[in-house]
Structure formats: C-alpha cells, structure tokens
Amino acid sequence: xxxxxxxxGLLGLGAAAGSSLILSGCDQFDFLGQRGGAARTFxxxxxxxxxxxxxxxxxxxxxxxxxxxxxxxQGQRPNGSTDPTTPEYLALKANNFADYKLTVTGMVEQExxxxxxxxxxxxxxxxxxxxxxVEGWSCIAKWTGTPLGPILDMAKVKPQARFAVYHCYDNIxxxxxxxxxxxxxxxxxxxxxxxSILSYGLNDQVLPVSNGAPxxxxxxxxLGYKQPKFLHTIELVDDLSPFGKGKxxxxxxxxxxxxxxx
Amino acid sequence: MxxxxxxxxxxxPLIYRQSIWTRVTHWIWAICLFFLxxxxxxxxxAHPSLYIGQQSGFEFDxxxxxxxAINTDAGPRGRTTILGQQFDTTGVFGMSxxxxxxxxxxFPGAATIPxxxxxxxxxxxxxxxxxxxxxxxxVWFLASFFNRHIWRDIIVKPRDVAGLPKxxxxxxxxxxxxxxxxxxxxxxxxxGVFFILFPLIIATGLTMSPGMDSMFPWLLDIFxxxxxxxxxxxxxxxxxxxxxxxxxxxVIIANPFNELRSMITGWYRASPxxxxxxxxxx
Numbered sequence: 001x002x003x004x005x006x007x008x009g010l011l012g013l014g015a016a017a018g019s020s021l022i023l024s025g026c027d028q029f030d031f032l033g034q035r036g037g038a039a040r041t042f043x044x045x046x047x048x049x050x051x052x053x054x055x056x057x058x059x060x061x062x063x064x065x066x067x068x069x070x071x072x073x074q075g076q077r078p079n080g081s082t083d084p085t086t087p088e089y090l091a092l093k094a095n096n097f098a099d100y101k102l103t104v105t106g107m108v109e110q111e112x113x114x115x116x117x118x119x120x121x122x123x124x125x126x127x128x129x130x131x132x133x134v135e136g137w138s139c140i141a142k143w144t145g146t147p148l149g150p151i152l153d154m155a156k157v158k159p160q161a162r163f164a165v166y167h168c169y170d171n172i173x174x175x176x177x178x179x180x181x182x183x184x185x186x187x188x189x190x191x192x193x194x195x196s197i198l199s200y201g202l203n204d205q206v207l208p209v210s211n212g213a214p215x216x217x218x219x220x221x222x223l224g225y226k227q228p229k230f231l232h233t234i235e236l237v238d239d240l241s242p243f244g245k246g247k248x249x250x251x252x253x254x255x256x257x258x259x260x261x262x
Numbered sequence: 263m264x265x266x267x268x269x270x271x272x273x274x275p276l277i278y279r280q281s282i283w284t285r286v287t288h289w290i291w292a293i294c295l296f297f298l299x300x301x302x303x304x305x306x307x308a309h310p311s312l313y314i315g316q317q318s319g320f321e322f323d324x325x326x327x328x329x330x331a332i333n334t335d336a337g338p339r340g341r342t343t344i345l346g347q348q349f350d351t352t353g354v355f356g357m358s359x360x361x362x363x364x365x366x367x368x369f370p371g372a373a374t375i376p377x378x379x380x381x382x383x384x385x386x387x388x389x390x391x392x393x394x395x396x397x398x399x400x401v402w403f404l405a406s407f408f409n410r411h412i413w414r415d416i417i418v419k420p421r422d423v424a425g426l427p428k429x430x431x432x433x434x435x436x437x438x439x440x441x442x443x444x445x446x447x448x449x450x451x452x453x454g455v456f457f458i459l460f461p462l463i464i465a466t467g468l469t470m471s472p473g474m475d476s477m478f479p480w481l482l483d484i485f486x487x488x489x490x491x492x493x494x495x496x497x498x499x500x501x502x503x504x505x506x507x508x509x510x511x512x513v514i515i516a517n518p519f520n521e522l523r524s525m526i527t528g529w530y531r532a533s534p535x536x537x538x539x540x541x542x543x544x
Contacts, residue, residue, distance in 0.1 A: 032376060054477075
C-alpha cells in the first residue's frame with residue numbers, strides 16, 4: 001500500500017513539475033544563452049556532430065543545386081554590411097577598386113596577390129545558386145567569379161594548414177572601443193570546393209557594393225554568413241583562436257555555429 | 263478465490279502494457295519536443311514569414327504567412343497575414359509584451375527559448391534536441407520493430423478500420439475501453455505521428471540545410487523548394503502541438519493516474535472483463 005502511495009505521490013509531483021514547466025514561460029532557460037557556460041558548451045557539441053556527420057556523408061566535391069535562369073526572379077537581397085565606411089574601403093571605392101589586391105597569405109609556400117583585373121582574367125565560373133540566410137529566407141541569383149581552389153594551389157598551401165580565414169573590409173559593427181571588422185573562416189574542403197568562387201559578377205552585372213564589391217567569396221553549401229563580402233585577404237592557418245573572439249568569424253563570435261552548413 | 267471472482271466486476275487486471283523502450287523514448291521525446299518547439303519559434307522569429315517555392319519573394323509575393331508590427335493611427339499593432347487575409351493579432355503575434363515594454367516580434371518571448379531575441383542560441387538548442395530526437399526515433403523504430411510494438415499497436419489493420427466508427431462514438435461519449443492494445447482511433451493518431459508527422463518534420467528540417475541539399479537534392483524536389491519545406495516544417499509543428507493538446511486532454515479524461523503509471527512503470531489497469539493473461543496481476 002505504502003508503495004502505491006509513494007508512486008502516486010511521485011506521479012503527482014512529476015505532473016506538477018511538467019505543467020509548471022510549460023505554463024511559466026521560458027526565461028528559466030535563458031541561461032542556455034550564456035556563451036561559455038557549461039550547459040551552452042555541452043549543447044554546442046551537437047554542432048560539432050553535425051559538421052562531422054555532414055563531412056562524413058557528403059562528398060567533398062558534391063555540388064550545391066544550380067538553378068535555371070528562369071529562377072532568378074529578383075535582385076540579390078543585400079544583408080549585413082551594405083556600405084562599409086572604413087577608410088581603406090572608401091579609398092578603394094573612390095578609385096573604382098583599381099588599387100584593390102586580393103592576398104593569399106599565412107601557411108603558404110608563396111604569398112600571392114592579384115588585382116581585380118587579374119582575377120577577372122582568370123578562368124571564370126558562373127552559377128545560379130540559392131543563397132540561404134541564417135534568418136530563414138532564401139534568394140536565387142547568378143554569381144560569376146574565379147574558383148578559389150586553383151588560387152590556393154598557386155600559393156601552395158602548407159600541409160599543416162587546416163583553415164582558411166577570410167578577412168574583409170567592412171566594419172560590421174561600430175562600438176565605443178572602435179569598429180569590429182567582418183571575418184569568417186572555413187575548412188580547406190569548403191575552400192577547395194568547385195563552387196567556391198571569388199565572385200565579381202552578380203546577375204550578369206558588376207558585383208555592387210551592397211552585395212560585397214569588389215570580391216565576395218561564395219561557399220555554396222553553407223549559410224549566408226559564410227559568404228564573406230568585401231574580401232581582401234585569405235589567411236591559411238592551423239588555429240582559429242587568435243582571430244576575433246576565437247570562434248572563427250564575426251557571427252561565430254556572437255554565437256552562431258562555425259560550420260554553417262545547416 | 264473469492265477475490266478473483268469479485269475483482270472483474272469492479273476492475274480489470276493490471277497488465278504490463280508499455281515496454282521499457284516505449285516508456286524511455288516517450289519521455290525523451292516529451293523533453294525534446296518541448297525544447298524543439300520553443301527554440302523553433304525563436305528561429306522563426308528571426309524571419310517571421312513563410313513562403314511557397316525555392317526562394318523568399320522580396321520583389322514578388324509568394325508568402326503564405328507573415329507576422330509583423332505596423333504603425334496605425336492608434337499606435338503600433340501586431341498584424342498576421344495568412345494567405346492574403348489580414349488579422350489584428352496585437353498582444354500575441356507581431357507585437358506582444360506589456361504596454362510600456364512592447365516587443366515587436368513574431369511569437370511572444372514567453373513562447374521562445376531564450377525569452378529574448380537570440381537566434382544563435384535558438385539554433386544551438388534546436389539542433390541539439392534535433393539530434394536527440396532523431397537518435398531516439400532510430401532506437402524506437404528498432405526496438406518497436408523487434409518487440410512487435412509497431413505491428414501490434416501502431417499499424418492500422420483492417421479490423422481497426424472496421425472498428426473506427428464505434429470507437430469514434432465511444433470517444434465522443436467518453437466511454438473509454440482500456441484494452442491490451444490501443445483502440446482504432448489511438449492507432450490512427452499514433453500511426454500519423456510516427457509514420458507521417460515525425461518523418462515529415464525531420465525531412466523538411468534537413469531540406470533547410472544547404473549541406474544536406476547538396477547530398478540529397480531530391481529533398482528540394484519532393485518538397486518543391488527550400489521555402490516550401492520551411493512552411494511544411496512549421497505546419498507539421500502546429501499539427502504536433504495539436505496532437506500534444508489532444509493527447510494531454512485524453513490522458514486527463516481517461517484517468518491520469520492509470521495512464522501516467524503505464525508510461526512510467528509499464529503497468530496499466532485494463533477495463534473490467536479483460537481476460538487475464540500469464541504475467542498479469544489481478
């Protein structure tokens with residue numbers, strides 16, 4: 001008898017706890033937002049699992065879907081920085097990017113730099129792809145540029161390099177202690193992917209400032225925050241911790257997952 | 263002997279109804295769906311519009327649902343547009359919170375994790391419990407296939423279809439029969455959840471991943487686009503919430519003690535007249 005009462009009490013307690021959990025709103029789970037907290041760090045392991053699972057299952061060369069020209073039904077929606085105001089960028093823009101250089105540096109045998117004209121004269125690839133923003137929306141556009149892989153091959157990436165860090169010109173955030181400059185990074189599989197192009201053309205026009213002129217990298221199997229705009233330097237590294245807050249990108253530093261393929 | 267002859271008239275036997283696999287996966291799912299729902303609404307709030315097609319129409323209109331705050335002569339109002347029909351949803355959708363601290367967002371903060379706007383955390387929580395949800399489903403399918411739970415209790419068979427009209431009448435008049443297996447209506451409900459809603463919400467979730475789309479481009483074809491998949495993901499969520507509400511109401515009406523006990527200990531008090539089997543308790 002006492003056993004039944006204990007069970008009954010237990011069930012009642014469970015039901016009460018369950019219903020209060022549902023009714024009381026959810027600010028008691030706000031601690032999950034604490035970056036670096038034990039619970040948050042534990043939950044973030046799921047993103048590591050997603051990355052490993054997708055790298056295991058998806059071929060390194062597997063292409064993102066490319067669409068028919070009829071699917072281009074609107075301009076590419078600009079988002080994030082749409083008009084950078086750093087002095088370096090304003091100077092380049094004033095001269096129509098004639099002095100622009102894209103540099104590949106870091107763990108390479110030979111640092112290389114290319115002007116915009118040189119990049120435009122390299123083998124080009126055009127692709128009509130879907131841009132998926134982390135917010136949830138999608139937009140289809142035609143991107144034209146030169147594949148990044150052969151450029152990395154020219155610089156001869158050292159075997160110990162694990163990541164490519166993409167440094168940009170835009171001040172994505174202005175704070176009291178100065179501008180925060182956009183950057184992101186990827187593994188070398190995404191960097192060498194055949195659709196990863198240094199784009200200078202959008203929908204058969206010159207890439208406009210609002211979409212990342214003069215060069216925006218496309219990483220087509222990832223979300224929009226992995227498509228760095230206003231790109232100027234690609235740095236090959238074996239460790240992401242020295243950059244920003246150490247999470248591998250501006251948005252990643254604020255708490256987005258690093259891989260960005262989901 | 264006298265006890266055994268008297269018992270059937272008042273109450274049926276205690277039967278071992280739910281295996282450990284059913285019970286453990288049930289409670290893991292309950293926790294997962296709670297966190298998936300609230301973190302999912304947080305993610306939805308980052309762009310509180312749903313579309314049909316491959317992309318989101320900014321220069322054309324393919325939206326089927328949209329929540330926003332608008333300015334009117336009477337001050338800001340929350341507005342929800344569904345298939346072109348506009349509804350004033352101030353206080354719930356589009357605009358919520360108190361008068362002095364209004365929140366201009368899709369779903370109110372009380373329905374999201376975290377309670378404030380934090381897409382990054384919403385995604386971390388969503389994908390963690392998404393993994394747990396899917397792995398639990400894998401375990402459930404394996405266990406329930408081998409212990410025949412799926413065949414015995416979930417698959418809707420011809421005799422369940424034949425018994426459906428009577429079961430609907432029984433449920434409508436609150437005459438519940440507690441047998442060894444589920445009634446036809448229960449089987450239809452659980453079959454719908456396990457074989458339609460769960461696979462659908464997982465597949466549409468995967469369709470939103472650009473990585474998965476490269477591996478399984480046919481996902482984009484069967485759902486007619488990533489944005490359609492996102493819309494179906496949302497509708498499936500609403501259907502699962504509907505299932506949850508009916509599920510809880512039925513537990514409360516049927517006998518919450520007996521129902522909860524069966525999902526915790528496995529033992530269930532069947533209706534009077536249920537024949538005793540080996541292993542049953544009186």
